Amino acid sequence: MPSESQRPSRENRVRVRALFDFAAALDRYIPCKEAGLDFRRGDIIHIVSQDDPYWWQARHEGDKQMRAGLIPSRMLQEKRIAYERAHSANNNSDQQEIGCSPARSIGSFKSEKSSPTQKVMYALAENEDFDRQEIVTYEEVARLMPYPAVPRPIVLIGPPGVGRNELKRRLIALDPDKFRTTIPYTSRLPKPGEADGVDYHFLDRQQMERDIDDGLFVEFGEYKGNLYGTANRSIKEIIELGYTCILNPHHQALKTLRTGEFKPHVVYIKPPGFNVLRETRSAAYARSTFDENSSRGFTDDELAEMIRSGQRIELHYGHLFDDVIVNGDLSTAFEQLLVVARKLDTQAQWVPVSWVV
Numbered sequence: 001m002p003s004e005s006q007r008p009s010r011e012n013r014v015r016v017r018a019l020f021d022f023a024a025a026l027d028r029y030i031p032c033k034e035a036g037l038d039f040r041r042g043d044i045i046h047i048v049s050q051d052d053p054y055w056w057q058a059r060h061e062g063d064k065q066m067r068a069g070l071i072p073s074r075m076l077q078e079k080r081i082a083y084e085r086a087h088s089a090n091n092n093s094d095q096q097e098i099g100c101s102p103a104r105s106i107g108s109f110k111s112e113k114s115s116p117t118q119k120v121m122y123a124l125a126e127n128e129d130f131d132r133q134e135i136v137t138y139e140e141v142a143r144l145m146p147y148p149a150v151p152r153p154i155v156l157i158g159p160p161g162v163g164r165n166e167l168k169r170r171l172i173a174l175d176p177d178k179f180r181t182t183i184p185y186t187s188r189l190p191k192p193g194e195a196d197g198v199d200y201h202f203l204d205r206q207q208m209e210r211d212i213d214d215g216l217f218v219e220f221g222e223y224k225g226n227l228y229g230t231a232n233r234s235i236k237e238i239i240e241l242g243y244t245c246i247l248n249p250h251h252q253a254l255k256t257l258r259t260g261e262f263k264p265h266v267v268y269i270k271p272p273g274f275n276v277l278r279e280t281r282s283a284a285y286a287r288s289t290f291d292e293n294s295s296r297g298f299t300d301d302e303l304a305e306m307i308r309s310g311q312r313i314e315l316h317y318g319h320l321f322d323d324v325i326v327n328g329d330l331s332t333a334f335e336q337l338l339v340v341a342r343k344l345d346t347q348a349q350w351v352p353v354s355w356v357v
């Protein structure tokens with residue numbers, strides 16, 4: 001570790017969010033295992049020195065202990081993941097990569113049962129291929145102070161049926177002067193009793209397709225021959241009016257949503273273990289979102305699929321989660337969500353550095 005007398009450089013003010021797990025004892029390249037600093041995906045790490053191209057010196061943010069430890073540099077981590085991917089692709093092996101979320105063993109998401117209420121479909125296989133190429137290592141972060149006039153959206157991510165709608169609905173019902181959600185756009189014709197700008201914004205199909213091409217939608221999809229989507233401007237309007245926008249998009253929308261423009265706080269709603277999932281849903285007479293008419297409860301297969309689908313989302317998108325809430329007991333999960341919302345109003349948060357400068 002550099003001595004205190006050394007001139008502080010830009011490097012030793014750098015904070016990063018680790019996007020992978022690191023355990024020095026399991027690392028075959030580290031020069032000295034005892035000098036390693038273990039971390040988990042999501043930890044905020046203070047980089048003390050980047051002098052060595054392969055092994056940075058770092059400590060956990062807020063750790064008052066002076067000892068810094070070795071962590072793989074971004075370059076080293078990228079190189080070895082790229083090497084191991086190429087190597088395992090050549091060998092057609094099923095080996096786990098060191099410290100990075102591997103994207104293999106993932107069945108096509110096309111086969112995933114999607115909720116009829118989601119009304120959003122993606123070019124899923126294509127997108128998962130894109131994710132597969134991404135090598136995630138560290139994300140440089142900085143503190144963002146709460147700015148009440150421009151509240152950050154809260155984005156609930158999770159597998160179909162886990163309860164994101166329920167949590168969003170409760171939040172808005174609890175405090176409609178604080179929380180709001182967007183009104184979706186659709187190319188379908190209004191049904192009797194539906195008003196434009198209340199249930200949906202109705203748009204003709206050509207216009208909606210043009211807007212989609214122009215990148216004006218954070219997510220969109222087709223359901224039963226009609227387009228549905230969430231427009232960027234709907235989110236911006238809610239933010240500009242000073243409300244906390246609550247969104248529960250498909251997880252792939254994180255790619256377009258997680259930008260400095262929206263500065264979202266991403267909360268993963270995780271299904272509990274199978275037994276708790278089954279007990280809580282059956283005790284509450286929960287309606288299956290896999291059933292178009294919501295006329296029955298979840299089957300065991302659907303609950304198991306919810307857990308599997310959640311695991312896949314965690315594997316691919318876990319590095320983008322700011323908080324994780326297990327939705328077992330509903331009131332506990334809701335309380336935790338309220339704590340997250342209050343935290344955003346009162347405490348500085350670590351966000352990608354580009355959102356702050």
Ligand SMILES: Nc1ncnc2c1ncn2[C@@H]1O[C@H](COP(=O)(O)OP(=O)(O)OP(=O)(O)O)[C@@H](O)[C@H]1O
Binds near residue numbers: 288
């Ligand atoms: N913790 C819970 N305990 C019991 N029932 C729950 C819990 N969370 C949600 N539910 C119920 O489960 C059902 C599905 O929830 P919800 O519609 O919110 O899922 P969702 O995640 O929005 O699904 P989708 O993304 O497929 O629309 C609803 O009947 C809801 O009331």
